[in-house]
Amino acid sequence: MAKAQGLTWTxxxxxxxxxxxxxxxxxxxxxxxxxxxxxxxxxxxxSTKIGKFEEKIPERFYNVGIAEANMIAIAAGMTEAGLIPVxxxxxxxxxxxxxxxxxxxxxxxxxxxxxIATHSGxxxxxxxxxxxxxxxxxxxxxxxxxxxxxxxxxxxxxxAVAASIEYPGPVYIRIGRGFEPPMHKSLxxxxxxxxxxxLRDGRDLTIIATGVTVxxxxxxxxxxxxxxxSVRVLDMHTIKPLDEDAVREALLDxxxxxxxxxxxxxxxxxxxxxxxxxxxxxxxxxxxLGYQDCFSMVGYYxxxxxxxxxxxxxxxxxxxxxxxxxxxxxxxxxxxI
Amino acid sequence: MLDAGERxxxxxxxxxxxxxxxxxxxxxxxxxVGGAFSQHEILVALYYKALKIDPKRxxxxxxxxxxxxxxxxxxxxxxILGDLGFFDPALLKEFNKTGSPFGMHLDRLKVPxxxxxxxxxxxxxxxxxxxxxxxxxxxxxxxxxxxxSDGECAEGSxxxxxxxxxxxxxxxxxxxxxRNRFSLDGPTETLMRxxxxxxxxxxxxxxxxxxDGHDFDQILDAIETARAETERPVMVIANTVKxxxxxxxEDKTAWHYGGLDEATRDAAxxxxxxxx
Numbered sequence: 001m002a003k004a005q006g007l008t009w010t011x012x013x014x015x016x017x018x019x020x021x022x023x024x025x026x027x028x029x030x031x032x033x034x035x036x037x038x039x040x041x042x043x044x045x046x047s048t049k050i051g052k053f054e055e056k057i058p059e060r061f062y063n064v065g066i067a068e069a070n071m072i073a074i075a076a077g078m079t080e081a082g083l084i085p086v087x088x089x090x091x092x093x094x095x096x097x098x099x100x101x102x103x104x105x106x107x108x109x110x111x112x113x114x115x116i117a118t119h120s121g122x123x124x125x126x127x128x129x130x131x132x133x134x135x136x137x138x139x140x141x142x143x144x145x146x147x148x149x150x151x152x153x154x155x156x157x158x159x160a161v162a163a164s165i166e167y168p169g170p171v172y173i174r175i176g177r178g179f180e181p182p183m184h185k186s187l188x189x190x191x192x193x194x195x196x197x198x199l200r201d202g203r204d205l206t207i208i209a210t211g212v213t214v215x216x217x218x219x220x221x222x223x224x225x226x227x228x229x230s231v232r233v234l235d236m237h238t239i240k241p242l243d244e245d246a247v248r249e250a251l252l253d254x255x256x257x258x259x260x261x262x263x264x265x266x267x268x269x270x271x272x273x274x275x276x277x278x279x280x281x282x283x284x285x286x287x288x289l290g291y292q293d294c295f296s297m298v299g300y301y302x303x304x305x306x307x308x309x310x311x312x313x314x315x316x317x318x319x320x321x322x323x324x325x326x327x328x329x330x331x332x333x334x335x336x337i
Numbered sequence: 338m339l340d341a342g343e344r345x346x347x348x349x350x351x352x353x354x355x356x357x358x359x360x361x362x363x364x365x366x367x368x369x370v371g372g373a374f375s376q377h378e379i380l381v382a383l384y385y386k387a388l389k390i391d392p393k394r395x396x397x398x399x400x401x402x403x404x405x406x407x408x409x410x411x412x413x414x415x416x417i418l419g420d421l422g423f424f425d426p427a428l429l430k431e432f433n434k435t436g437s438p439f440g441m442h443l444d445r446l447k448v449p450x451x452x453x454x455x456x457x458x459x460x461x462x463x464x465x466x467x468x469x470x471x472x473x474x475x476x477x478x479x480x481x482x483x484x485x486s487d488g489e490c491a492e493g494s495x496x497x498x499x500x501x502x503x504x505x506x507x508x509x510x511x512x513x514x515x516r517n518r519f520s521l522d523g524p525t526e527t528l529m530r531x532x533x534x535x536x537x538x539x540x541x542x543x544x545x546x547x548x549d550g551h552d553f554d555q556i557l558d559a560i561e562t563a564r565a566e567t568e569r570p571v572m573v574i575a576n577t578v579k580x581x582x583x584x585x586x587e588d589k590t591a592w593h594y595g596g597l598d599e600a601t602r603d604a605a606x607x608x609x610x611x612x613x
Contacts, residue, residue: 038474073467074463074464081471081477082475105460
């Protein structure tokens with residue numbers, strides 16, 4: 001299979017093991033200051049890096065064994081004592097094995113529990129479909145009262161974890177395996193749950209990306225700019241509640257939108273954005289990048305991203321297609337929407 | 338051992354509440370009356386004797402927590418909460434009606450006095466364990482009680498929670514199995530065998546007490562034993578009778594859920610009044 005171009009890292013490159021480790025460290029720092037925070041995992045303390053919390057604050061750490069549904073319900077129960085449980089396991093198990101517990105015990109009962117779901121998308125490449133999770137955004141955003149966040153990198157994860165502790169109700173934070181390259185240069189940027197970050201402005205087209213694909217979108221935008229194409233990039237770290245204003249602004253300003261996510265195109269970021277576009281009544285050239293109703297193959301994560309067209313190469317190809325796409329413009333395009 | 342007056346008070350209260358459950362079942366069109374009657378003495382013993390609660394302060398931080406894991410027994414739970422004054426019992430005539438705060442399975446955000454929203458089986462024991470661990474973590478002295486159905490024990494999640502409660506030595510958690518021996522489709526032992534249920538929970542790290550679940554002395558003794566236990570959580574297997582207290586409902590799986598017309602209601606009330 002073709003190797004992704006332009007990437008300097010592989011999941012064998014431990015130098016980039018940052019995302020999960022930084023969240024573990026962030027959570028530990030929060031926990032040292034805030035005694036309401038307790039951490040739970042289901043036999044994945046080391047894999048998810050929530051084990052960092054255990055090293056420093058063992059008395060507020062619970063490992064429930066390989067029992068994800070149980071972990072969610074226990075966390076829900078703990079909120080009765082005013083605690084803020086933070087649970088961490090792989091996305092596939094948090095969102096699917098424990099789905100009904102998340103919905104009924106956390107969302108329906110409005111329990112203040114935070115889920116940090118690691119190994120989302122196809123980030124656990126070689127582990128195969130059982131350990132991939134390309135459905136969780138769709139599942140989680142369908143639960144009333146759930147907040148869904150997919151940070152772009154380690155720095156954003158740190159900001160999201162910290163923000164979630166102060167944010168009422170259940171929050172689902174979807175991260176990768178921890179090998180992802182950084183998108184930001186430091187922790188110094190504006191981060192607010194529910195507010196997209198405009199990383200790059202542009203006139204011709206907007207890429208709305210979430211999670212690990214944000215960096216890929218930035219690379220694609222940079223390469224497109226070398227051909228004279230002006231691309232806006234929105235880091236849509238919060239998928240629910242969606243920053244609808246940012247989507248409408250992109251629609252009005254650029255009229256062409258591509259969404260990118262390490263997730264199925266059914267029910268994820270792309271559909272959330274499409275919903276806003278459809279309700280606006282405006283014509284728009286639009287393309288959703290992600291897994292096209294398929295189970296992903298085994299392989300290196302960066303190869304999978306390339307194969308499924310969600311890396312910079314794939315996004316660049318999609319930019320070419322969407323720039324050429326025709327769509328019907330209404331006569332009062334400039335009207336407010 | 339209860340003194341005679343206390344025993345009589347509880348038995349009279351139980352009978353009076355059974356009549357109210359029949360009235361609500363009549364007005365609401367149908368309820369899980371069989372299970373409400375099998376769990377009944379356990380709930381009455383807890384709410385009128387054992388639980389540290391204050392109906393005037395349903396959100397009182399230091400109250401004991403109660404979880405009706407068999408959420409379909411909600412009609413029985415709601416009648417008790419109304420009787421205690423958590424809300425105006427006259428509201429119960431809205432039970433099951435469109436837009437009512439009361440459905441078959443009670444919602445903690447709509448019904449004062451309900452600590453956990455239940456209905457989906459296999460959640461309550463883990464929720465209770467979480468509440469118990471939360472209390473221990475924060476140095477709170479409140480106790481958590483869970484009432485499960487026996488059919489519910491076919492859910493795998495019950496055993497996840499049972500294993501964890503034993504592992505964490507959650508002695509501030511006490512659970513009951515309302516062992517009426519029936520689930521919706523028939524007798525538990527021919528549908529999905531549970532026995533030896535006591536040995537199973539023991540193997541999972543619990544101290545198990547087996548009692549007559551309609552005998553107030555035995556229920557309250559079990560609670561006292563559970564509160565004194567310092568090593569293991571206590572599981573009380575309460576042998577009960579589905580539909581208890583109404584002669585034509587007893588041990589009839591058909592009365593798992595049912596509606597009542599006027600004649601059946603009157604017959605049920607007559608049967609309850611006749612019982613001692």
